[in-house]
Amino acid sequence: MSQPMDEQPEKEKTEPIIIERPNTLKPRLAAPLDDSIVKRAEEAVHALSGDFRRWLESLITELCSARAKLGEQPAARPTASSLYALSLEIKSLGEMYGYPLITRFAHSLCRLLLRLPGNRPAPMVLIDAHLDAMRAAIRTDMMDAAGVQLATELEKQVSQLIAQDP
């Protein structure tokens, strides 16, 4: 990279301008980009679904290993930790893979790792509760009312912690 990415742009003294450019992409469409092709894409994603459970399981295993490496010491910088990165990836993939509850558990864990005021460390017991929930969900295809109740309870506990003064 010839220029550092964090370098600030040179300030200009010009007034704001709007630049309207000719549309160079639309003329290159070889066929209409209409809704009919969405169904084909959904089917293609569905065709991969045989692998989804295995992929998600391996990510959850990785997440548990990342947690084990921490011992009882929470990550100092959650955004940079593998725990957070894996939680975010599981959050993204859970619902796409047909495991919406796992996305809920992972989203709640992301909030716990990132949103506590005053840089307070996340309680390990609550991190572990999220991991246990994810493991149970992938192992048992948990989709039922008990799973929803568990997700709601974890979300509530995280919200209460976030709401506490630092």
Next chain:
Amino acid sequence: MLGALSQFHVLIVDDSAHIRRLVIAMLRCYGCTQISEARTAQQALEILNKSPVVDIALIDWMLAESQHNGTDLVKHIRRSPHDHLIYLPIIMMTGHTDRENIETARDAGITEFLAKPFTAKGLHTRLVNLIEQPRPFVRTSTFFGPDRRRRNTEPPENGERRLHLARREKSK
């Protein structure tokens, strides 16, 4: 029969092989055959700086093995001296969906925002927006990137038109 995006070169920048695989599956159904993949900002820049020119980039917020995240990469692209880069349509894919993060991505110069988890329909909608209703760009003293306020203006038939905001306001 050629697919809709058969003439497009799309770059996917995401450290998750799973996400890249899903996006590729979707893009292929939209007719796209020229697809490049990168895990890091550095890999992405190497692809962006060589032929064939990338037409659309899908960039994740968090990238692997790099001190630079997706928004840093977007800022770098928008400061490029090359037209094909500074005006590159960029879809930011991310699970960081808080308002603060969306604003950060917007201020970096993204064209569209695609929250994870996303669907084939969600990706399709963003692509339609980019291709059929491209946003004009705006340059201010502190920002250069797509104008994310939608306007009902027709694009110019040829050439490039630059309008001073003050002048536009006067002409109302």
